[in-house]
Amino acid sequence: MSIEEIPQGADVNVISKNEKKARDLIKKLGLKQIKGISRVTFKQRGNIIYAINEPDVYKSPAGTYVVFGEAKVDDMNQRLAEAQAAQQAAQEASASGAAAAAAEGASAEDKSPESITADLEKAALNGGAAEEELGEVDETGLDANDIGIIVEQTQVSRGKAAAALRKHKGDMVNAIMELS
Missing domain, CATH: 1.10.8 (Helicase, Ruva Protein; domain 3)
Structure with missing residues (x-):
């Protein structure tokens, strides 16, 4: 079966002849395959990260690892910028949600003497815990x-x-x- 005959979207690993030879030699060396690793990253100077998604990982008895998979460059600076943008968007959303909740909560607050007494008791209990910690x-x-x-x-x-x-x-x- 050639590569052209594989249906699009099929989950198939195409292993080159050299990679197959390397895998056979690794098995002869006594390396054990480690299952369950979904991503391996290698960091280089300048915040350049090489990432291998869904790798085949083998471990030697001495503690060294052999990793098979396609390494792709993962720009750390771009990831940091995306994370900061997502965090800022989340903060803005929570701030607007808190303002809306405060506006609704101000009109719906219970002003009964029982609720005020319960709030004071909670505050007194929390204050006592803080004094214990100090x-x-x-x-x-x-x-x-x-x-x-x-x-x-x-x-x-x-x-x-x-x-x-x-x-x-x-x-x-x-x-x-x-x-x-």
């Missing part, structure tokens, strides 16, 4: 380095990090997962 943190029985790592990874206060670490009996992974 005070001394009880780190007895916990490793200070573990708490520091959790604070660094999750960007929370030392009090919250210590509480999560205590809740998970010193298990850093579960504490970080809870806080992130």
